[in-house]
Amino acid sequence: MDAVNHQFRLAARPVGLPQSSDWSYTEEPVGEPGEGEVLVKNLYVGLEPAMRGWMNEGRSYIPPVGIGEVMRAFAVGEVIASKDADVPVGSHVGGLLGVQEYAVANGKGVFPVDPSLAPLPVYLGTLGMPGVTAYFGLLDIGRPQEGETVVVSGAAGAVGGLVGQIAKIKGCRVVGIAGGPEKCGHLLEDLGFDATIDYKAGNLDAVLSEHCPNGIDVYFDNVGGEILDAALAHLARKARVVICGAISQYNNTTPMRGPSNYLSLLVNNASMTGFTMGDYIARYGEAVQEMAGWLAAGKLVSREDIAEGLENFPATLLRLFAGENTGKLVLRI
Ligand SMILES: NC(=O)c1ccc[n+]([C@@H]2O[C@H](COP(=O)([O-])OP(=O)(O)OC[C@H]3O[C@@H](n4cnc5c(N)ncnc54)[C@H](OP(=O)(O)O)[C@@H]3O)[C@@H](O)[C@H]2O)c1
Numbered sequence: 001m002d003a004v005n006h007q008f009r010l011a012a013r014p015v016g017l018p019q020s021s022d023w024s025y026t027e028e029p030v031g032e033p034g035e036g037e038v039l040v041k042n043l044y045v046g047l048e049p050a051m052r053g054w055m056n057e058g059r060s061y062i063p064p065v066g067i068g069e070v071m072r073a074f075a076v077g078e079v080i081a082s083k084d085a086d087v088p089v090g091s092h093v094g095g096l097l098g099v100q101e102y103a104v105a106n107g108k109g110v111f112p113v114d115p116s117l118a119p120l121p122v123y124l125g126t127l128g129m130p131g132v133t134a135y136f137g138l139l140d141i142g143r144p145q146e147g148e149t150v151v152v153s154g155a156a157g158a159v160g161g162l163v164g165q166i167a168k169i170k171g172c173r174v175v176g177i178a179g180g181p182e183k184c185g186h187l188l189e190d191l192g193f194d195a196t197i198d199y200k201a202g203n204l205d206a207v208l209s210e211h212c213p214n215g216i217d218v219y220f221d222n223v224g225g226e227i228l229d230a231a232l233a234h235l236a237r238k239a240r241v242v243i244c245g246a247i248s249q250y251n252n253t254t255p256m257r258g259p260s261n262y263l264s265l266l267v268n269n270a271s272m273t274g275f276t277m278g279d280y281i282a283r284y285g286e287a288v289q290e291m292a293g294w295l296a297a298g299k300l301v302s303r304e305d306i307a308e309g310l311e312n313f314p315a316t317l318l319r320l321f322a323g324e325n326t327g328k329l330v331l332r333i
Contacts (some may be wrong), residue, residue: 003030007100008313010065014055017251017321022055023071023314031104032081038110039081040093040103044306045313046074046124047329049320052250061276071099071313074129076113076120084108094123099313101333111284118295118302125158125328126295126302127288133244133277134162135287139170140280141242141273142218146171149212151231154222155193156183158328159244162291163220164193165300172218175211177204177227179323186326191301204230215239215268223248225257232261235268243274251321303327 004027011024033039054065054072065072075097082089084107095110097103113123125131137159144150150167154160155176164174164187176187177197184196195211197204208216208230215236221228224246232241249256265272280287294300305325307316310333319325 003102004028005030005100005102006310007070007098008310009070010055010067012067013057014052014251016253017318018052018055018314020314025311030102033083033104035083036107037104038079038084038087038093038107040075040077040095040097040105040110041080042075042077042097042101042103042333044076044121044124045097045099045310045331045333046128046130047313047317047320047325047331048074048129049245049247049250051317052321061278072096073099074124075099075103076123077103082107087112092120094128099310101310117292119304121304121306121328121330121332122295122302124330125304126162126291126300129277130158130328131162131291132280132284132287134159134166135291136277136280136283137242137244137275138163138166138218138220141275142167142220142240144170144172144218147173148217149173149175149214149236150218150220151175151177151208151212151216151234152220152222153177153199153227153231154245154247155187155196156326157222160220160222161187161191161303161327162300165191166294167218168192168194169294169299175216177223183323183326186303190303199227205233208234212236218242220244221246225249229259229261232259232264235264235270237268237270239268239270241265241270241272243272247321305329307331309333 012022014022076094087107093110150172152163156178167174175195176193179200187193197207219231220242222245225248
């Protein structure tokens with residue numbers, strides 16, 4: 001094959017927000033699949049806040065991306081050559097295929113996706129990693145009960161928007177925390193949240209008291225920092241705090257801010273539990289199946305925010321940290 005594969009590789013470990021000099025835009029001939037492998041033409045790449053963590057040196061739940069390596073990313077695309085009989089040419093697959101136009105992957109390491117059931121970007125959001133994260137983080141760790149109050153931060157994002165909607169399906173009262181009136185309007189009007197808090201308007205503590213008069217039963221945290229601290233001060237007895245992420249801290253050049261209100265856990269006999277989606281990989285299909293049913297039944301709204309062009313990857317990634325996305329941020333290639 002004569003085609004060229006354009007790629008973004010990690011050139012340097014960022015300090016603070018990633019700069020353009022932290023990336024190199026490279027090209028190489030498109031690879032040939034070996035026995036058991038497939039060649040995928042990537043069509044959409046998912047942009048994740050976690051990418052910022054993957055760029056750092058040090059121990060985490062997954063090894064860092066090495067300097068000079070193609071940036072790790074979930075992507076979906078079309079199989080254009082195959083040496084795995086189970087993954088035919090013309091089928092569509094998803095997986096960790098990287099920030100690049102073409103990927104050679106192990107046929108057993110990709111999963112089938114069906115564009116006739118849902119548009120391909122949905123498999124990077126609601127029916128993909130963020131959906132599975134929202135599903136198990138809320139249901140398995142948050143364990144919401146009907147009538148309880150669930151508060152979610154980062155509520156207008158990929159994970160947060162789904163957490164709130166699943167909590168509504170389970171009969172909870174849902175309060176979403178997001179930045180700005182437009183996002184708050186989206187949560188109320190499109191996603192069916194009961195109440196919203198624009199954290200950029202200030203006064204978080206007073207508004208939490210107003211919207212959660214009996215305290216928070218489940219707090220699903222995507223952002224960390226001051227918002228986590230404020231939520232901790234409003235826990236109900238036996239509350240469950242789910243630590244999913246801490247995007248407010250990912251670009252810190254000073255030490256990460258920890259919660260100072262943690263004794264609220266003691267006072268309220270509450271718990272705070274962290275998790276990663278990887279803990280649930282064996283149950284991925286279970287979540288996707290139920291979410292697909294809710295989508296088909298119109299109980300769940302899937303929102304994607306689609307940007308254009310692989311060459312725009314570095315600038316598009318920064319939109320996550322500036323709060324410029326609503327729903328799942330995806331790059332169309
Ligand atoms: N544990 C896991 O396995 C797992 C899996 C996937 C994602 N996550 C985590 O879940 C969180 C959400 O991920 P996502 O993919 O759904 O991203 P997302 O919410 O779609 O996008 C990020 C959003 O974070 C908000 N944000 C950015 N900087 C902020 C700050 N300083 N303070 C408060 N909010 C800020 C912005 O919304 P506003 O405009 O509202 O500020 C932005 O739109 C991230 O922390 C991510 O790392 C964890």
